[in-house]
Amino acid sequence: MDGDRLLPLIAEYRSAVLSWVGPDGYPASARCHVTWSAEQHERIQLEGVPPPAAGVTGLACLLFHQHDEHLEGLRQMVVKGELTGDGAFIASGVVTANGRPDTDRMPHAGAPLHMLAFLRVGRRASGAYLRKRGEPWPPIPFEEIGRLVTEHNARRG
Amino acid sequence: MTALVLPPDVTAVMQSFFTAEITTINRAGQPLTWPAATYFDEEAGRVVCAVSIAFPVKAYNARRNPKVSLLYSDPTGSGLEAAPTVLVQGTAEVAEVLDYPPDIIGLFANVARNQPDSSKFSGNRIARRVFSWYLFQRIAIRVTPDRVTAWPGGDTASEPFVWEAADGR
Numbered sequence: 001m002d003g004d005r006l007l008p009l010i011a012e013y014r015s016a017v018l019s020w021v022g023p024d025g026y027p028a029s030a031r032c033h034v035t036w037s038a039e040q041h042e043r044i045q046l047e048g049v050p051p052p053a054a055g056v057t058g059l060a061c062l063l064f065h066q067h068d069e070h071l072e073g074l075r076q077m078v079v080k081g082e083l084t085g086d087g088a089f090i091a092s093g094v095v096t097a098n099g100r101p102d103t104d105r106m107p108h109a110g111a112p113l114h115m116l117a118f119l120r121v122g123r124r125a126s127g128a129y130l131r132k133r134g135e136p137w138p139p140i141p142f143e144e145i146g147r148l149v150t151e152h153n154a155r156r157g
Numbered sequence: 158m159t160a161l162v163l164p165p166d167v168t169a170v171m172q173s174f175f176t177a178e179i180t181t182i183n184r185a186g187q188p189l190t191w192p193a194a195t196y197f198d199e200e201a202g203r204v205v206c207a208v209s210i211a212f213p214v215k216a217y218n219a220r221r222n223p224k225v226s227l228l229y230s231d232p233t234g235s236g237l238e239a240a241p242t243v244l245v246q247g248t249a250e251v252a253e254v255l256d257y258p259p260d261i262i263g264l265f266a267n268v269a270r271n272q273p274d275s276s277k278f279s280g281n282r283i284a285r286r287v288f289s290w291y292l293f294q295r296i297a298i299r300v301t302p303d304r305v306t307a308w309p310g311g312d313t314a315s316e317p318f319v320w321e322a323a324d325g326r
Contacts, residue, residue: 017228019180019190026246026304027180027188029228030313051314052244052306063178063190069234071175071272076192097191097212119287125211126290137210138255140293142285145257145265152259152266 001042002101003094006077009104010036010044010064017063018046020056020083028052034062034089042091044079049087057085064104074106161202163320167307170243171197171204173235175271177227177245179206179298181218191215194271195227196264203302204245205260207295210253216296219249225300230311234271241318242311247302254295261297 010016019029030050044062060083065076081091096104098114099121105111107118130137163171171177176192183189193206193215204227208215219225229243254261269276278284279292305320 017178017190017230019178019188019226019228021182021186021188026224027182027190027226028244028246029178029180029190029226029230030244031228031230031242031311059185059187061180061188061190063192065176065178065192065231067175067192067231067233070274071194071234071268072274078189078191080187080189095189122209122211122288122290126209126294129210129213137294140289141257142279142282142293145262145293146280148257148262149266149269152262153270156266156270 001091001093003077003079003096005102006094006096006104007036007041007079007091008038009077010034010079013064013066017065018050018053018060018083018089019063020053020058020060042081044081044089044091046087046089053083055085057083060089062089072108074108075104076106077104161302161305161320163305164307164318166241167243167305167318168197168199169237170229170232170235170240170307171195171245172199173237174229174232174240175234175267176231177204177206177229178231179215180226180228181215181249182222182224183214183218184221189214189218190228192231194264194268196260196267198260198263201260203247203260204300205264205297206300207254207261207264207297209291210294210296211290213296216251216298219298220251223249223251225249225298227300239310241307241309242313244306245300245302246304246306247300250299250301252297252299254293254297260299
């Protein structure tokens with residue numbers, strides 16, 4: 001299973017966001033508590049199915065994420081899988097936003113090697129997007145954006 | 158079209174939570190949820206977030222299947238206590254961020270305010286050149302709500318407030 005080494009990190013989170021697709025075709029989500037054990041491995045147990053998800057089976061995902069009071073200390077990973085009818089979630093893969101198979105921590109200035117790896121991944125991926133786009137991205141008016149952002153936040157107080 | 162009229166505590170959540178959990182559906186029907194900074198444009202009655210062109214999967218999914226959702230369930234840093242959990246289910250419009258209308262500026266302003274260190278980063282000429290693919294080369298996902306469900310105090314076992322667009326957009 002992709003991202004197998006990340007599953008034990010589940011134990012470090014207080015809750016997860018469970019998402020599924022409703023009968024009307026819209027996705028829906030609710031917070032829940034889950035239990036992971038090495039013995040059960042890809043079988044993640046929901047500690048009570050959240051009421052909006054009662055009776056739901058089929059494709060679903062669990063998002064684990066956290067940040068602090070300054071939107072730092074970011075961690076995030078998504079476990080893809082299926083909901084069974086008996087309150088369990090069977091994982092089929094784990095994805096991180098940092099492109100790494102060993103940690104769900106997002107890069108930050110305090111970890112320069114991690115930041116460099118993220119830069120490499122990001123530049124490669126954005127280069128692929130731009131090649132597919134066919135035209136270069138227009139110049140970005142950094143100073144103008146900065147001025148508008150400052151004005152916006154000054155108005156909000 | 159029905160005007161989006163929400164109770165003040167629901168509006169406060171959509172304005173104050175640092176992140177929402179956005180769910181898109183991929184080609185295989187698999188829902189995928191990621192945290193995202195958002196801006197609630199109350200006047201337009203819609204929510205915007207923006208993804209880096211290096212990680213465009215959410216945008217591709219939303220373009221293919223515009224039914225998306227946003228869950229506001231993490232109050233960390235918002236200053237709100239006993240806030241409702243809010244689920245917005247709506248229709249997405251996807252477009253590259255090539256100009257800077259008020260909702261995009263509002264989104265950037267939210268990030269600058271909520272994550273003070275990001276301003277030092279984006280204010281640095283070298284950093285913004287090297288990381289422009291992350292900071293500025295973005296794809297906006299604008300979500301017009303079709304249904305908003307809010308559970309008082311975050312208790313999903315309680316009777317929720319529900320708003321629905323009458324025209325079934």
